[in-house]
Structures are given as C-alpha cells and as structure tokens.
Amino acid sequence: MNLNNWETTIMQIADEANREPKEAGKQRLLNAWRAKLEKEPTLLQPFQIDDIVREVRTRLVAGSR
DSSP: OOOGHHHHHHHHHHHHHOSSHHHHHHHHHHHHHHHHHTTTOOOOOOHHHHHHHHHHHHHHHHHHH
C-alpha cells in the first residue's frame, strides 16, 4: 500500500491525536478513525488501516522527541 496516497489523512489523524493530552484519548481517536476508514467511501481492508495507524503512531512518537 502506498502511504503517499493517504498523506493528507495521516496528517489529519496525527494533528487530531496531538491535541489529545492523554494516551487514552489518542487511542479513542485512532479507534474512531479505524471505524471511519473501513466504511464507505474508502472501504479499506484491515491490513491497510493498520498501515495507516502504524504510520500515525510513528509520527506521534517522532514528534514527541
């Protein structure tokens, strides 16, 4: 899966997650995005959603350093 196609979505999720002060809030946000991405119009497969969420988590960790 080419994550460059999802760059805007990844950035939006990361921005929203950065506004959450606690880890539990970040997790709730990621779960909500998972639900959105598996529905129309994207209809992504679970492994594709995992790739996007993994990239968001990587950016969150890198941004907190």
